[in-house]
Amino acid sequence: MGKKGILLVNLGTPDSPEVADVRKYLDQFLMDERVIDINAFSRTLLVKGIIVPFRSPKTSKLYKEIWDENGSPLLYYSRIQTALLQEKLGDDFQVELAMRYQNPSILSALEKMKAGLVESIQVIPMFPQYASASTGSVMQKVMEIVSTWQTIPPVNFINSFHDNELVIETFAENARKYKPETFDHILFSFHGLPERQLLKCDHTGAYCLKKDNCCETLNDTNKFCYSAQGHDTARLIAEKLNIAKGDYTVCFQSRLGKEPWVQPYTTDVLKKLAGEGKKRLLVFSPAFVADCLETLYEITVEYHEEFKALGGEHVQLVESLNDDPKFIQALAEMAIA
Numbered sequence: 661m662g663k664k665g666i667l668l669v670n671l672g673t674p675d676s677p678e679v680a681d682v683r684k685y686l687d688q689f690l691m692d693e694r695v696i697d698i699n700a701f702s703r704t705l706l707v708k709g710i711i712v713p714f715r716s717p718k719t720s721k722l723y724k725e726i727w728d729e730n731g732s733p734l735l736y737y738s739r740i741q742t743a744l745l746q747e748k749l750g751d752d753f754q755v756e757l758a759m760r761y762q763n764p765s766i767l768s769a770l771e772k773m774k775a776g777l778v779e780s781i782q783v784i785p786m787f788p789q790y791a792s793a794s795t796g797s798v799m800q801k802v803m804e805i806v807s808t809w810q811t812i813p814p815v816n817f818i819n820s821f822h823d824n825e826l827v828i829e830t831f832a833e834n835a836r837k838y839k840p841e842t843f844d845h846i847l848f849s850f851h852g853l854p855e856r857q858l859l860k861c862d863h864t865g866a867y868c869l870k871k872d873n874c875c876e877t878l879n880d881t882n883k884f885c886y887s888a889q890g891h892d893t894a895r896l897i898a899e900k901l902n903i904a905k906g907d908y909t910v911c912f913q914s915r916l917g918k919e920p921w922v923q924p925y926t927t928d929v930l931k932k933l934a935g936e937g938k939k940r941l942l943v944f945s946p947a948f949v950a951d952c953l954e955t956l957y958e959i960t961v962e963y964h965e966e967f968k969a970l971g972g973e974h975v976q977l978v979e980s981l982n983d984d985p986k987f988i989q990a991l992a993e994m995a996i997a
């Protein structure tokens with residue numbers, strides 16, 4: 661029997677923090693029809709004419725702030741996760757890492773599996789909550805590639821793992837050392853998403869953003885809704901840590917462009933909490949499985965400074981899952997699922 665192929669796919673990061681590499685990364689990322697989901701002509705004008713030229717120099721400066729001797733934290737942790745999973749699963753498995761954008765590419769990882777004569781491929785998009793712009797895009801790319809193969813082995817996809825017990829426990833455990841009860845308020849700050857993309861997920865057309873608190877509980881109608889899955893993740897972590905409902909807020913960061921994104925925005929929540937006299941915030945970022953630009957810079961530096969300027973004292977990030985053995989166990993269970 662051949663080996664079982666396990667493909668871990670995260671979002672991607674530039675090859676270096678230099679402007680030229682950031683430009684290549686943003687161009688590939690934002691030209692994805694699932695990310696900027698408007699018609700191809702408008703997307704090309706917006707991305708290649710406005711966002712990429714203006715954003716790349718700014719984003720390059722941010723990447724330079726988090727880039728260290730290990731390179732991009734997202735790629736660094738993704739490589740460690742891959743090596744630890746390979747070690748845990750042993751020789752009957754071939755574990756490969758890919759990034760949806762830039763390197764290592766999904767094509768190169770799948771080619772390695774093909775050369776390894778794997779008998780099946782289990783794809784784990786490394787996003788706890790399903791979104792078309794992340795998980796959906798990874799699925800589409802993998803299917804595009806394998807559909808050109810003469811022999812297509814059994815291919816299976818993990819759709820989401822927002823309520824995985826080991827994932828919830830790892831986030832909770834990472835928070836315990838900060839003593840959550842000593843903070844004035846807890847934030848679960850998820851990566852944002854355009855509202856338009858949430859609405860597209862609602863096949864009834866009558867539920868999402870139409871009913872009050874539509875995303876706050878998971879049900880049959882919104883089971884693939886990124887926001888509803890995020891609220892569920894937050895609820896489960898809060899329950900684990902005995903954090904009362906009124907002591908935490910789910911919010912969304914990293915908005916891009918002028919269209920409405922999922923709300924509340926983290927920056928608005930910071931203003932509200934500072935206005936209420938809250939001084940110390942503990943912030944989870946459970947849309948990611950590894951620390952990256954969005955946690956190490958946006959939360960740790962930007963939000964910390966923003967909150968202090970508003971009269972607050974401290975914004976403490978809860979580290980991501982990174983190389984935690986419990987998360988590697990969670991991956992191993994998904995690998996054989």
Ligand SMILES: C=CC1=C(C)c2cc3[nH]c(cc4nc(cc5[nH]c(cc1n2)c(C)c5CCC(=O)O)C(CCC(=O)O)=C4C)c(C)c3C=C
Pocket residue numbers: 671672673674686694695696715719732734787791793794851852853854914916947948951952953954
């Ligand atoms: C949770 C997974 C992610 C979703 C969903 C997602 C949607 C999404 N993102 C953008 C625009 C940008 N995101 C950027 C960085 C970034 N995004 C994710 C994950 C998701 N994005 C990660 C892990 C990272 C960090 C990568 C790293 O190298 O550390 C960026 C680049 C940084 C910047 O210029 O601000 C952009 C741009 C959109 C438009 C979108 C959904 C429509």
Ligand SMILES: [Fe+2]
Pocket residue numbers: 851914
């Ligand atoms: Fe993003």
Ligand SMILES: [Fe+2]
Pocket residue numbers: 858868869874875882885887888
């Ligand atoms: Fe929703």
